[in-house]
Amino acid sequence: MNVLELKERVVATPVWRSIFRHRYLDSNRNRALTVFSNVFLHIHPVKVPEKSLRLRHTMCLGGLSFALFLALTVTGVLLMFYYRPAIPQAYRDMKELEFVVTSGALLRNLHRWAAHAMVLFVFLHMARVFYSGAYRPPREFNWVVGVLLLILSLLLSYTGYLLPWDQLAFWAITVGTNMAEAAPLIGPKFKFLLLGGNVIGENALVRFYVLHCVVLPLAAAVLLAVHFWRVRKDGGVRPL
Amino acid sequence: MHVESGSQGATLPQRVALLHRQLPARLEAPEEKLVMTFPHLIVREVIAMEILLIVLGLVSLFYDAPLESLANPNKTPNPAKAPWYFLGLQELLHYFPPVVAGVLIPALVVIALIIIPYFRVNFERDSLWSQRRPARLYGLSGGVLLLILFLAWFRVWAALAPTALIGLLMISIFPSRERGLWGFLIHRTAWARFFTGVHAGLAGLSLAAWIMSWFITLAVILTVVGTLFRGPGWSFVWPWQL
Amino acid sequence: MDSQRIEAAGSGRRRFLWFTGLGALGTAGAGGAAVMLDFVHPKVLFEPPSSFRVGRPESFPVNSVTADYARKVYLVRTEVGFFALSAVCTHLGCITRHVEEEGAIFCPCHGSKFAVDGSLLMGPATRGLRRIAIRLEDGELVVDSELEVEKDAVLRV
Incomplete structure (x- = not known):
């Protein structure tokens, strides 16, 4: 046979x-x-306008942002196998990933650079949508969902920044949370709840870990579903 | 507006059509050529994704993610920098109090972005100087001047320079293309063809496009300054001194 | 069912049930949110104590600034007496550095500059370093970094 x-x-x-x-x-x-x-x-619809396939209509920016989100999910889940959100184990696990675990350094590099690229691509995608006027009715709401996704991308990247527990991480988060504290009325309370205390310590690390690995990705996934659904329902890519 | 109704108005079905003057004359979308999503679109998506992954993989093979020493709450590194996408904000924090740079400006940016589609921003996309020219000239010149004064008051030179440049560029389009600086550039220089193209491009921009371009330019410049030109104590350094 | 019929029936029993149901749902939702908010509010904090001993007054020379970066405090002795400054920058919480040669305190994050008496010399911070409580206990100086005192408070010894 x-x-x-x-x-x-x-x-x-x-x-x-x-x-x-x-x-x-x-x-x-x-x-x-x-x-x-x-x-x-x-x-996707079964058929699409031939025009919308042209590269310069979308520059693939939205699709590539989503591709990066998928890459970040896969590499992130793999990294979780070796990471403990505790002090000082978190930092030791970074060293272990870097020097001991097979492909550990490569996975961490992929995760890090993909995160930077995602922030960049989401921003460029927003600029493209603005300049091609693709936010006009009936797509107003989808633009708002997109702005929320941009904020979520920044928050995801920012919460992940603390996890290696190195000097870079600690002081970037110090500056960031003190910026939030400056907000009138709710600022100090918000900072206290975000850090789970007055200083950036074990509580803060666990909170950022949970936000980074569970809460924010889930929120992003839900909003992404809405975003794609609305692209489909509000009509395909048809710039001027 | 034109309303038609028969003599038996109560029984005959009626239709009133209201046409906005800005609606395009042809409501029916022209017959577009459609292609099958599979394989035409799907294959392109897969190729784009593969290129992305290859580039990402190569970058990750040759450049290592940074990892500094164990966090020490008692020793602030000098300079202490946030992730690059927040360095524009951190640069602003150097000039403004935290309430302004850390809360007010980001909140205003987010609100401004969200309301774009609800305030009919840039829907008609008429070019800036196509109508109400004198009123717009005075209003915009005043606005740009106020912004420049505000930035000068806080000594935000990194933001003032591009703001002034873009403001000048925006207002320089105002005279007809036969006169002024553009007239000279277009008619008297060796680069006339190039300047004609630039002038046509700039003259076609709507106010919203100007504002968005200003915002993006400022964001890029502040981020680059914060990332490459700031050393110990947030003092100015050259990138090769970092 | 069309909307007119719902509205017609909405005057009596149906309306009552509608609002009771919504009210119950809203109450449960608000209660749940309150419980969640309280849940994420930590009840016990394992943080270093804010009050600590720094040493005997005799061990600090007159007109000196002693920096204790581990506990984020400067102890200053002038001819009049002692006062303590929090080393945490009032701008965004970075730890400042005392530079002996310049006789000033610098923040590495955004370039704020303070005098050794805590007053602000250069922004972007909008206020000087916090002067914190200091007292004499059993012949030793005790500092409480959570307790802010007046800008000109000095402990005379």
């Missing part, structure tokens, strides 16, 4: 047919079904 025959047999099994409901034949019906019957791809 050659490979092609084997493939035909596998594809014909009920198990395979239960997962992929249509054959991969180069017909428009199958191409439509590829998008239509896939939970991930059906964020």
Whole structure:
């Protein structure tokens, strides 16, 4: 039995047919079904205007921001296997990742640079949307969701900044939280709750860890879903 | 506006259409050429993602993420810097009290960004000097002047220079292209074609585009100054002295 | 069901149930939020004590500034007496440095400059360093970094 025959047999099994409901034949019906019957791809319409495929219409900035979010999720989850949010274990785990764990340094580099790139790409995406006027009705609300996602990107990056527990991390967070403290009325209380105390210590590290790994990514995922859904519902990319 | 109604107004279905004068004359979108999402769009997305991952992987192989010594709450490094995307803000903190630079300015920026689509900002995209020219000239000159005075009062030179430059550029477009500096550049210089293009580009910008460009320029300049030109005690240094 | 019928029925029993339900939901939500807020409010703090001994008065020469960066405090002895300054910059909380040669205190973060009596010499800080409580206990000087005192308070010994 050659490979092609084997493939035909596998594809014909009920198990395979239960997962992929249509054959991969180069017909428009199958191409439509590829998008239509896939939970991930059906964020797209079955057909798109040929014009919107042009690179200069979007420069891929939004899509690449999302790609970075996915890359950050994967590398971040892997890093969590070796990280303990405690003092001074957090810093020791950084050293361990860097010098002991196989590919540990590479994963940390990927996570770090992808985080910087994401902030940059989200900002550029916002500028692109502004200059192409893509925020005008009926997409006003999606622009607001986008602004919230920009803020979330900054917060995600900022909360992650404390986790290595090195000098860079500690003093960047000191300056940042004292800026928040300057806010009238709620500032000092907000800082106390964010740090879980008056000084940046163990409580603050655990709080930033939970925010960085659970709360903010979940919030971003929900807003991303809304953002993509609205792109689809408010009409595709059709700049002037 | 034109309303049509039959003699039996009570029974006949009626339709009143209100047309805003700014609506394009043709409401029906022209027949666009559509292509299948799979493979045309999906393949492009995958290629873009792959290029991104390759670049990211290469960068990560050759450049290590920074890791300094263990955090020491008693010893502030000099200079102590926030992540690069907050250094524009930290640069502002050097000039303004924390309430202004740390709370007021970021809050205003976020609010300004959020309300953009709700205040019909830049919807018609008419160029800045296309209508109400004298009123806009006085208003904008006054606004730019106030901003410059405000920045001079706090000695924010890094923000004042680009603000003044962009303000001058914006107002320099005001005279017709036959006169003034642009007239000279366009008609008398060897670079005439280039300046004609620049003039046409600038003259087509709406007020909102000017403001957004000003904001982005300022954000970039302040971030670059904070990142590359600030040394011990937040004093001015050259990037190679860092 | 169209909206007119809901509205017509909304005058009596249905309206009452609607508001009771919403009210219950709102109360539960507000209660939950309050509990959550209290939950994230730490009850015990394992932080270093704010009050500590710094030494006997005789061990500090007259007209000297002694920096204790570990406890974030400057102890100054003038001809009149002692006072203590918090080394935490009033701008954004960086730890300041006393530079002997210049006779001034500098903040490394944003370039604020203070005199050794705590007063502000140069921004961006908007006020001088905090002068904190100091007292004599069993012949030793005790500083409380949480207790701020008047700008000209001096402990005469």
